[in-house]
Amino acid sequence: xxxxxxxxSILETLGEELVRIITPVSICMLLVVIxxxxxxxxxxxxxxxxxxxxxxxxxYSESSSDSIWxxxxxxLLNSLVFVAVITVVTFLLVLLFYxxxxxxxxxxxxxxxxxxxxxxxxxxxxxxxxxxxxPVDCVTFVIILFNFTVVGVFAxxxxxxxxxxxxxxLVVIGxxxxxxxxxxxxxxxxxxxxxxxxYDLAAVLLPGGPLKLLVELAISRDEDIPALVYEAxxxxxxxxxxxxxxxxxxxxxxxxxxxxALDENSDARPNFxxxxxxxxxxxxxxxxxxxxxxxxxxxxxxxAEEGQVFRGDSELAAPLIQHRINVRxxxxxxxxxxENFALEGIGLGSSGAIKxxxxxxxxxxxxxxxxxxxxxxxxxxxxxxIIAGLGATLILLAFCRKALPALPxxxxxxxxxxxxxxxxxxxxxxxxELKLGHTGxxxxxLRPA
Amino acid sequence: xxxxxxxxxxDGPLGLSHQDSVAYARRFFNFGFLCLPFxxxxxxxxxxxxxxxxxxxxxxxxxxxxxxxxAIGFLVFAVILSSWSLTFMIGGNRLFGQVWDxxxxxxxxxxxxxxxxx
Numbered sequence: 001x002x003x004x005x006x007x008x009s010i011l012e013t014l015g016e017e018l019v020r021i022i023t024p025v026s027i028c029m030l031l032v033v034i035x036x037x038x039x040x041x042x043x044x045x046x047x048x049x050x051x052x053x054x055x056x057x058x059x060y061s062e063s064s065s066d067s068i069w070x071x072x073x074x075x076l077l078n079s080l081v082f083v084a085v086i087t088v089v090t091f092l093l094v095l096l097f098y099x100x101x102x103x104x105x106x107x108x109x110x111x112x113x114x115x116x117x118x119x120x121x122x123x124x125x126x127x128x129x130x131x132x133x134x135p136v137d138c139v140t141f142v143i144i145l146f147n148f149t150v151v152g153v154f155a156x157x158x159x160x161x162x163x164x165x166x167x168x169x170l171v172v173i174g175x176x177x178x179x180x181x182x183x184x185x186x187x188x189x190x191x192x193x194x195x196x197x198x199y200d201l202a203a204v205l206l207p208g209g210p211l212k213l214l215v216e217l218a219i220s221r222d223e224d225i226p227a228l229v230y231e232a233x234x235x236x237x238x239x240x241x242x243x244x245x246x247x248x249x250x251x252x253x254x255x256x257x258x259x260x261a262l263d264e265n266s267d268a269r270p271n272f273x274x275x276x277x278x279x280x281x282x283x284x285x286x287x288x289x290x291x292x293x294x295x296x297x298x299x300x301x302x303x304a305e306e307g308q309v310f311r312g313d314s315e316l317a318a319p320l321i322q323h324r325i326n327v328r329x330x331x332x333x334x335x336x337x338x339e340n341f342a343l344e345g346i347g348l349g350s351s352g353a354i355k356x357x358x359x360x361x362x363x364x365x366x367x368x369x370x371x372x373x374x375x376x377x378x379x380x381x382x383x384x385x386i387i388a389g390l391g392a393t394l395i396l397l398a399f400c401r402k403a404l405p406a407l408p409x410x411x412x413x414x415x416x417x418x419x420x421x422x423x424x425x426x427x428x429x430x431x432x433e434l435k436l437g438h439t440g441x442x443x444x445x446l447r448p449a
Numbered sequence: 450x451x452x453x454x455x456x457x458x459x460d461g462p463l464g465l466s467h468q469d470s471v472a473y474a475r476r477f478f479n480f481g482f483l484c485l486p487f488x489x490x491x492x493x494x495x496x497x498x499x500x501x502x503x504x505x506x507x508x509x510x511x512x513x514x515x516x517x518x519x520a521i522g523f524l525v526f527a528v529i530l531s532s533w534s535l536t537f538m539i540g541g542n543r544l545f546g547q548v549w550d551x552x553x554x555x556x557x558x559x560x561x562x563x564x565x566x567x
Contacts, residue, residue: 126564130555135541137552140534147487154488160473162495163460233463 013235018394020232021354022387024171025361029386031175032365033372033379036182039127040373075187079195086199090210097217097225106226110157113173113228118149120176156228163233170230174358178365182373189370193411196363200405215403228358354394360406364390367414378418385413457512459497467509470496474515481519486526489519 066074096105122145129136155161155169182189203209218225364386371378389410397404458464465473477492493500496516499509542549550556558564 123564126554126558130558130564133555135538136534136554137537138554138557139552140530140537141554143484143530147485150485151487151491160465160469162458162491163463165491165494 016235017232017354018391020235021230021356022390024167024230024232025356025364025390026383026387028171028174028178028361029365029368029383031171032178032182032369035124035175035179036369036372039124039131071187072191075185075191078188079191082192083195083199086196087203087210090203090214094210094213094217097214102223102226106157109226109228110153113156113169114149114153116173116176117152117169118145120180121145121148121172124176124179167230167233170228170358171361173228174230174361174365178362178369181362181366182369186370189366190415193363193367194415197405197408197411200407204403204405211405212403229355230358230361231355357406360410363407364410364414367411371414371418374418381417382414385417386410389413455498457499457509458495460495464495470499470509471511471515474512474519478515478519481522486523486530489523489526492516492519493523 093105125141125145128134129141151165152169152172155166156173181192184192200211203211204215206212214225367386368379368382371382389412390406393404393406393409396409456462456464457467457470464470474492474496477488477495481489481492493516496512499512500516500520536544537549537552540549545552
């Protein structure tokens, strides 16, 4: 079969990779916005607020009668507690990873997905059913929920499930946790977002930061972090793979040593970049980080599985994307004791496919979900800000080639694009124009008298 | 060999190899018996190329057996569940009487306080 050697430009392939990561982020945000609008308008007065105690509100429970200063203090206290818990959990993860308790981490990941999908998903489904009066019976409901949850655990747990199913479930998990976070009191949410962004910055860039340690550990061991990471489908260069062989998801790596590179050994990967460091596997470390690595973890497994399917070395001359950024997923502690998500972060898998931590999904969606409680122009502005931040982070990643946090830029831009008023008063004031170069009409003119 | 299925999974070259596919198909099929018809549906989705090409019963006999079994199982289960569910929804109080109010989900949720868990 003659190979159609139509070279694809870097712009095409890079653009497609970006679209493949921006689409699920957008879908997650859209779903959270829909959930927030639907569930909040239906239960206008009866909020879940009052008896809502979780780790994030353990220090202070906001009530509408407090003064602004009290609310701010309380929110800061809450966020401090939350960030402290996250830090402890992350260090615990680093420790577990250091002692190679990978199985335990994987089981924990499966268990936390089960909790999120089963309990949170079930509860949100119940809210919807109750609000719409959907006359489903409990037998059907239980069966459907059970199926949904168990298949979700399989999708997250097993490394070789249908890519679409795994991606869909990760987006759903992100959406559920994000919706849960939007139920927190207002001030706590905003301060928490900023606090998490700062924590991310610290954890990934500071020398003693847990995420940095995790990355370095994984890199030094050349292992995968068994974490909840969304990996976009890699762009396959069809003329770069030998026919009939199973493609590793690392097609996008440049072959440096064509000679002995095709080892049947599980360590040999087509994407051999001697400069890159392996990506660490971190189950549940909060924080985002991008690390450049030759991420072989998955490939190791894949190689071991598929054994000797490699053929032609020279055909795998795929360009580019040298940087593997590992995305860490964010892990959060919430009411259910075992929410163990991976770190947040943006990264490129060793296959060149972009990996984004689930924590990023969650916090972006929380910001947009909160904005949805005001009105839709705010949502739009925040959405654009977040996507711009995401793009900027990716560009920065391409330049820096090391672990970078993915939260700070987006969160800061998103918060900036909120109306600069105390929360709660936003509805009664005219909205400022969008700050992103959007030349639409000033919202003031459209408001009813 | 026209019609020979190149890749057994829907992910194509990113998916499983031929050897692993059999193990996975069998595992999905067996687990589906634990009241998990959705797993059967995922099985069919994952091995869609095998299901699609009628020639695959020559090239992938084992996989095809499991996938076709999954498809049949899922269809049967879906028919049973949807008929029960639709009868429940449409019949309502008139058909079931008192029992309907006991079985409908929002009443069950209120009775056990399920929406106040978190």
